[in-house]
Amino acid sequence: MTMQTIVFIVHMLPSLGSRIFAKAKSIGMMEEGFVWIVTDGLADFFDTFEQSVMNSMKGVLGVRPNVLRTKKLESFRVRWKNKFQQENSDIVDAKLNIFGLLAYDVTVALAMAVEKSGVGNFKFDKQVANNVSTDIEAIGVSENGPNLVKALSSTRFIGLTGDDCFVDGQLQSLAFQIDNVNGYGTRGIGFWTPEKRVLMKKLMTSSTSNDNNSDLKPNLGPIIWPGDSTSVPKGWEIPTNQKKLHIGVPMKSGFSDFVKVKFDNETKKPTVTGYCIDVFDAVMKTLPYANLGMIVPIKDNRKKNAWVFLKPLTWDLWVTSACFFVFIGFVVWVLEHRINEDFRGPVEYQVGTSFWFSFSTIVFSQRERVISNLGRFVLIVWC
Structure with missing residues (x-):
């Protein structure tokens, strides 16, 4: 099936x-x-x-x-793109979507409603004295709101998106x-x-x-x-x-x-x-x-601990990497310890230096120098 x-x-x-x-x-x-x-x-x-x-x-x-693609819409798109390109030269092929067109039409409708209602001075009620969490909640309430709503509900015009009108304060769907x-x-x-x-x-x-x-x-x-x-x-x-x-x-x-x-x-x-x-x-x-x-x-039920960095790699890969650290350190020691003072000294010092050298090559610049050409070649391959 x-x-x-x-x-x-x-x-x-x-x-x-x-x-x-x-x-x-x-x-x-x-x-x-x-x-x-x-x-x-x-x-x-x-x-x-x-x-x-x-x-x-x-x-x-x-x-x-x-x-509908009208002359009015195409003219607006050209003017908007030129203006947008001037202010955002790093953005290429920007396109105005339906939300931008609707926002423009709503802005025009609001301006027409303001003219129709004859509102000359916007007054706002004092905001409620409480701890608000957003800037929008801190905006006061306009005293001219009822007049604007009435004028906006009766506003009808031909906008960029077509014949725009409001019913019960809502812009009609396309x-x-x-x-x-x-x-x-x-x-x-x-x-x-x-x-x-x-x-x-x-x-x-x-x-x-x-x-x-x-x-x-x-x-x-x-x-x-x-x-x-x-x-x-x-x-x-x-x-x-x-x-x-x-x-x-x-x-x-x-x-x-x-x-x-x-x-x-x-x-x-x-x-x-x-x-x-x-x-x-x-x-x-x-x-x-x-x-x-x-x-x-x-629900995220995954355990979060200090060893989470081990999860991106499998255990096989971790073990293989550790073996290569030991192997590269040994090879570099064989090629360098007879001619390089950095790889000489007590046995425990030579072992620690070799392991530290192979690990530091992939983390940061190593302190020890590599003198022999064979050692340098192995280091290039390892890096």
Whole structure:
């Protein structure tokens, strides 16, 4: 029975992502039966990867916000890149992602709301006198907040990311574009819009689409999965007696709204909550796969002691290195003790000097001189 796996990469730097896919291909995780889904952290950089990287990513699905290429957007990208290059000359081929575009649009919307509300002077309530842990918590509350929120909620304009508007103080979500890596580049296979909530081969506007979502059926272009397969992977074969997948969750303090792990005092079982957990559970519920068993925290049970430096090397290698220390020290002593005063003296002194000499060559500059040409040759080979 063949095990099949679905891998999600939520957000990752392009440099790290390219190395992960190269490693995944080398260990056979880009073959038939595997599914790789990446978000805009990597999908936005598909067109910048080298050919070797794209070959290792063949069959990957990328999901990213759909932003139409308008003259306004392209003009802004050029001006931003020129300004960024002037201030950061050491960074080449910098690219503005979706978060930068949204931040710009939100800033414009806030400026429009300030003008609309007629706020001329910003006054802040006195901050609460307590020991705050971050600078954000130390910021006072604006007295003009309600007016700004009201003006911002009614603000609507055409920004860099499209028709931007706020509903209940929230910027509306963009449509998502789904791309499939084919080894030479990418090709779009469909879209998903927050209004229709249905996968579509073509992006439908409000004027061309039916308002009744029940009449719409999922319709995507053909997908080439890893291993040049056109059949949709099933995930785990059913029935299966394999062990269920355990998802590790790091236990870290701070940002508990994203991930929070709490242990029950009686049952000693963990309860994992937070935004990231909710998103993961929602995705898994919509996928027709049973590879999910439970979510558990990661605990570092490895013993930490003063001998931890021995672990990177095996005992065989440590013993071999020690033998070479003795051997090199003996060889140098044989070649030097008759003509070099540094290797003369009592027996115990000569033995200690020889061992110390072979060890010091790889740690720091040795004190003893090497006179014979054969001794120098052995030292070069040893170093």
